[in-house]
Amino acid sequence: MTISLGTASAAPGESDIGRLDVGETRDGSSVGLPVAVINGADDGKRLYLQAVSDGDELNGLGVIRRVVPQLDPARLSGSILVVGIVNYHGFQVAEHRNPIDDRKLNRTFPGDPNGSSSERITAAVFEAAQTADYILDLHQGSTSRMIDEVRVRCGRRHRLHSQCLELAKVFDCGYVLDQKGPDGQLARVAPDEGVPTIDPELGGAVGFSETSVQKGVDGVFNVLRYYGFLDGNVSTTRQTRAKRFDQYGAPVGGLVDYRVDLGARVSSGEPIFEVTDPFGQSKATIEADSDGIFWRSRRLPQVAAGEYVCSVGTNLDSY
Numbered sequence: 415m416t417i418s419l420g421t422a423s424a425a426p427g428e429s430d431i432g433r434l435d436v437g438e439t440r441d442g443s444s445v446g447l448p449v450a451v452i453n454g455a456d457d458g459k460r461l462y463l464q465a466v467s468d469g470d471e472l473n474g475l476g477v478i479r480r481v482v483p484q485l486d487p488a489r490l491s492g493s494i495l496v497v498g499i500v501n502y503h504g505f506q507v508a509e510h511r512n513p514i515d516d517r518k519l520n521r522t523f524p525g526d527p528n529g530s531s532s533e534r535i536t537a538a539v540f541e542a543a544q545t546a547d548y549i550l551d552l553h554q555g556s557t558s559r560m561i562d563e564v565r566v567r568c569g570r571r572h573r574l575h576s577q578c579l580e581l582a583k584v585f586d587c588g589y590v591l592d593q594k595g596p597d598g599q600l601a602r603v604a605p606d607e608g609v610p611t612i613d614p615e616l617g618g619a620v621g622f623s624e625t626s627v628q629k630g631v632d633g634v635f636n637v638l639r640y641y642g643f644l645d646g647n648v649s650t651t652r653q654t655r656a657k658r659f660d661q662y663g664a665p666v667g668g669l670v671d672y673r674v675d676l677g678a679r680v681s682s683g684e685p686i687f688e689v690t691d692p693f694g695q696s697k698a699t700i701e702a703d704s705d706g707i708f709w710r711s712r713r714l715p716q717v718a719a720g721e722y723v724c725s726v727g728t729n730l731d732s733y
């Protein structure tokens with residue numbers, strides 16, 4: 415059966431690229447998201463893959479442009495739908511949000527074809543996404559520094575929770591944040607339609623991070639092999655799971671020095687960062703409130719009182 419996404423259309427054993435129409439720009443030009451369809455020669459499951467729903471998060475696009483050329487439809491069972499750049503307008507200007515309606519796109523699923531700019535985009539991609547058996551929504555910790563991890567956002571009481579956790583384990587970043595997400599996230603909304611979905615967070619970078627991109631490429635191929643799209647075996651490994659995420663702000667203004675490295679274990683009471691004045695005088699040392707893993711931190715050292723500094727993943731276990 416021929417499979418289409420926007421103008422991309424592929425018969426079994428073929429692939430195609432095209433554009434998915436999501437309306438018009440201010441000058442009346444049509445806006446089409448770049449899409450690809452890889453239709454396997456043999457029957458199987460369907461994977462939906464997307465990136466850049468936050469316009470400054472490029473590692474997922476780095477994954478897609480490396481994965482797609484390696485996919486041979488003649489050797490694929492099932493099909494793969496890809497939206498390379500979801501937040502079209504944010505991507506043009508390297509901004510996180512969609513500048514047309516100033517919304518975070520990943521709070522607007524399942525979207526609305528007659529709604530705001532972001533809602534029109536998410537409605538168009540969600541129509542394709544919900545036809546899939548699995549969804550990978552590639553993200554990163556924006557331009558902050560962050561470990562490579564995978565988020566399960568459906569909530570631990572959801573009927574698809576164990577399937578989402580399995581998908582996260584197969585993707586294999588080593589770390590999983592298992593915490594119900596805010597309304598309007600794809601990884602929260604799609605499981606309600608019966609599609610196991612994860613939100614791999616591929617580090618944090620300005621531009622591309624090679625190690626995070628490669629981890630994402632490996633993760634996509636793990637998923638393709640484990641769920642039978644491609645031949646080959648995948649042995650899963652234990653993941654460290656955090657069920658809570660503690661955020662730390664600066665109590666005073668100044669310049670931040672970290673006392674622990676990204677990915678390090680921290681203990682309750684252990685100093686995690688210090689703030690100094692411009693002349694090197696220490697103004698405050700901040701200790702961890704709980705045991706956990708040093709998960710994410712701001713990139714720039716200067717902070718105002720109350721400004722976000724870092725996050726620690728807590729309530730840890732492994733599975």
Ligand SMILES: [Zn+2]
Pocket residue numbers: 467468471553554556
């Ligand atoms: Zn994101």
